[in-house]
Amino acid sequence: MSPFSASTPKSTSRRWLPLMFGYPVLAMAGALTHRQSFSLAACALLLTVLxxxxxxxxxxxxWGVWVVTLAVMGWLGWHGMAGLLLECVPIAINVLLAGLFGCSLRAGSMPLIARIIEALEGPERLAVAGVAVYARHLTWFWALLASAQALVLAVLLLCAEPGGLLSALGIASPWPVPAGLAQSYAHVGGYVLIASAFLLEHFFRRWHLRHIHHPSLRELVLGVATRWPKVLRGDNASSS
Structure with missing residues (x-):
């Protein structure tokens, strides 16, 4: 593989990362204005960045998967179901995250947080006292948080009134939730929760493992963003 092709995915991730912030803006615009075009644009942007x-x-x-998925999104939008597609995106993201973190905790696998540490700081960092144990506990934390978030979002999608799935099917909701509150949490509040948990964990880790040096928040975010394909594959950082 040529140096150009080897570095392309990494540089592409870094170049496209800022566009990820456009997703919640477009998603919220679609939820507030009820315009299918905003909802479709949000889903298409998210798919392209990922x-x-x-x-x-x-x-x-x-490329085939990307084109076919965009075509399916367009078909759903043509039939007036772009809003439903948008509502399912946060649930799908959290289910995916829960699966990624949870599967990495299986026997014989390296916890996902440990992979991130290895990719950013090298395998020797995991040998430092307390780091490997903390990485496993943190992986459990993110797996459970993403699972809980997916469950909450699913309940909101079902129980929102008006506009929830149960309401659309003519079924009385056991826990009625105002539609505005449900949409605001799904497209803004859920991301604020994840971002807050990330920041709080960052500062807690620097205090809990204060006997070692830690990368800055900027280095951590950029490092994860540019190395996540290797992290998901479980490649050894020392071999790259």
Whole structure:
């Protein structure tokens, strides 16, 4: 593999990362204005950013998946279901995250947080007292938080009134939730919760493991963003 092709996914991730912040803006615009175009644009942007590293490899399969998925999104929008598609995105994201963190906790696997530490700081960091144990506990934390978030979002999607799935099916909701509150949490509040948990954990880790040096918040965010394909594959950082 040439140096250009080897570095393309990493540089692509970094270049596309700022566009991720456009997703909650478009999603909230779609929820508030009830315009299908905003909802479709939010979903298309999210899909493109997440698939950018794979698309940068120029292989036919990722491009085929991207085109087909966009076509399905367009079909749903044509039939007036873009709003439902948008409502399901936060649930799908949290289910995916819960699965990624949870599966990495299986016997014989390296916890996802440990992979991140190895990718950013090298395998020797995991040998420092307390780091490997903390990485496993933190992986459990994110797996449970993402699972709980997915459950809450699913309940909101079902029980929102008006506009919830139960309401649309003519079924009385056991826990009626105002539609505005449900949409605000799904498209803003849920992301604020995750961001707050990330920041609080960052400062807690610097205090709890204060006997070692830690990367800055900026280095951590950029490092994870540019190395996440390798982290998901479980590649050894020392071998790259």
């Amino acid at each position: 698939m950018a590293p794979a698309l940068a490899t120029r292989r036919p399969l990722p």
